[in-house]
Amino acid sequence: MAFHLIFCFFAPILFIFIFPYLRNLNRRQPPLPPGTLGWPYIGETFQLYSRNPNVFFASKQQRYGSIFKTHVLGCPCVMMSSPEAAKFVLLTKSHLFKPTFPASKERMLGKQAIFFSRGRYHAKLRKLVLRAFMPDAIKSFVPNIESVAEHSLRSLEGRLVTTFHEMKTYTFDVALLSIFGQDRVLYSEDLKRWYYVLEKGYNSMPVNLAGTLFNKSMKARKEIARILAKIISARRQMKADCHDLLESLMSDEQGLTDEQITDNIIGVIFAARDTTASVLTWIIKYLGENPSILEAVTEEQEAIGRGKEEQKLSWEDTKKMPMTSRVIQETLRVASILSFTFREAVEDVEYEGYVIPKGWKVLPLFRNIHHSPEIFPHPEKFDPSRFQVAPRPNTFMPFGSGTHSCPGNELAKLEIMVLVHHLTTKYRWQMEGSNSGIQYGPFALPQNGLPIRLFRK
Numbered sequence: 001m002a003f004h005l006i007f008c009f010f011a012p013i014l015f016i017f018i019f020p021y022l023r024n025l026n027r028r029q030p031p032l033p034p035g036t037l038g039w040p041y042i043g044e045t046f047q048l049y050s051r052n053p054n055v056f057f058a059s060k061q062q063r064y065g066s067i068f069k070t071h072v073l074g075c076p077c078v079m080m081s082s083p084e085a086a087k088f089v090l091l092t093k094s095h096l097f098k099p100t101f102p103a104s105k106e107r108m109l110g111k112q113a114i115f116f117s118r119g120r121y122h123a124k125l126r127k128l129v130l131r132a133f134m135p136d137a138i139k140s141f142v143p144n145i146e147s148v149a150e151h152s153l154r155s156l157e158g159r160l161v162t163t164f165h166e167m168k169t170y171t172f173d174v175a176l177l178s179i180f181g182q183d184r185v186l187y188s189e190d191l192k193r194w195y196y197v198l199e200k201g202y203n204s205m206p207v208n209l210a211g212t213l214f215n216k217s218m219k220a221r222k223e224i225a226r227i228l229a230k231i232i233s234a235r236r237q238m239k240a241d242c243h244d245l246l247e248s249l250m251s252d253e254q255g256l257t258d259e260q261i262t263d264n265i266i267g268v269i270f271a272a273r274d275t276t277a278s279v280l281t282w283i284i285k286y287l288g289e290n291p292s293i294l295e296a297v298t299e300e301q302e303a304i305g306r307g308k309e310e311q312k313l314s315w316e317d318t319k320k321m322p323m324t325s326r327v328i329q330e331t332l333r334v335a336s337i338l339s340f341t342f343r344e345a346v347e348d349v350e351y352e353g354y355v356i357p358k359g360w361k362v363l364p365l366f367r368n369i370h371h372s373p374e375i376f377p378h379p380e381k382f383d384p385s386r387f388q389v390a391p392r393p394n395t396f397m398p399f400g401s402g403t404h405s406c407p408g409n410e411l412a413k414l415e416i417m418v419l420v421h422h423l424t425t426k427y428r429w430q431m432e433g434s435n436s437g438i439q440y441g442p443f444a445l446p447q448n449g450l451p452i453r454l455f456r457k
Contacts, residue, residue: 030355033078035068043071053339057368073102077361081368083394089343089364090402097343099404104206108217110263129407132245138411139315146313148173149419156454163284164449167277174415175272181244187227194223228262275337276412278443282335285446286382288431296323298424318417326384332398334382336367337443341400366397429454
């Protein structure tokens with residue numbers, strides 16, 4: 001009888017505590033997004049990186065909808081192709097997704113680079129990088145960037161050159177200028193040589209066996225780290241008042257280790273070089289194919305030089321280029337150099353009735369958004385006039401979005417404008433061979449890197 005009374009008293013209390021658990025047991029776990037994972041480990045990496053990414057994304061979207069699963073570069077992934085999804089991942093629920101890259105890139109760039117950091121450490125790094133790359137800081141770069149641009153173009157006169165290769169040289173030199181300032185000449189050729197080896201393995205499978213691309217790239221990274229250690233040591237001994245990224249990262253009050261500084265310098269070179277070189281290559285192609293747009297840009301650039309005693313650009317001049325700015329924006333949209341960005345779910349996340357498992361990569365597809373006919377009518381047409389009106393929020397994200405958006409976008413736009421100014425006012429060019437094809441891996445580029453001949457006007 002006593003046991004019966006005790007049970008009757010405690011049963012309701014026990015039920016209150018265990019009911020939520022019983023309810024969760026009965027609740028059905030949301031399914032994974034639809035899609036295929038491809039071959040074991042390899043997944044669908046080759047399908048994505050060996051052909052037009054538009055074809056890969058469009059075929060998946062047509063079959064599965066705006067959210068689907070796949071497997072690339074050794075990682076299970078969920079790809080999302082709507083502005084709402086991009087906002088969900090990068091802005092409103094960004095705390096549920098940490099920035100990441102495939103394992104090969106993380107190890108090559110360095111795990112302490114700004115791309116992979118979160119919380120207070122990321123906030124500190126972003127502050128240091130922005131301090132070196134905000135408009136107030138890069139104003140003083142204009143004369144030096146202009147000198148690099150003029151030298152680069154002079155070296156191409158009269159020769160058959162591969163545009164992308166030459167633009168990579170230009171953007172690498174600007175990257176070194178922004179990182180090391182006047183000290184950029186120290187070991188610059190050695191840095192370039194080893195970085196060219198490193199970059200070949202960025203999208204390789206992370207198999208560290210002798211002879212593989214990944215193995216060669218990791219050896220190159222060690223050489224780059226050794227060179228950077230010498231530069232950092234020399235800067236400490238100089239005790240000079242410099243205004244560049246290295247000085248910002250070495251600030252005593254920030255307390256970064258040499259390893260952290262090295263990871264972030266390699267990361268900045270990676271972010272600053274190939275992407276900007278790709279944009280410049282596409283700009284030269286689009287201007288060459290659209291004479292009326294080229295004429296409008298040339299007139300705008302020539303007007304800047306009229307009435308000036310010295311034909312040198314100033315920071316203020318770069319703010320008088322609205323047509324050129326629209327050409328840059330439209331190039332970023334059409335070419336969509338960065339087709340997507342990588343995030344990783346830090347816990348199981350539900351979205352649109354599906355579960356994104358903890359540890360899976362999440363890829364907002366910028367290219368799909370930029371090429372959506374509902375957002376940008378006739379998306380394949382190169383039409384800078386569409387940017388006379390600002391695009392809707394979360395529909396144009398060439399530099400990413402949120403707290404992890406590219407902190408160097410102002411520098412990238414500046415170096416593009418400076419080179420376009422001298423290219424259009426002093427030179428004409430003709431494209432050689434077939435220019436209709438596009439090559440991929442990892443960035444979309446005109447066929448063969450756009451061979452051209454450059455002539456003085």
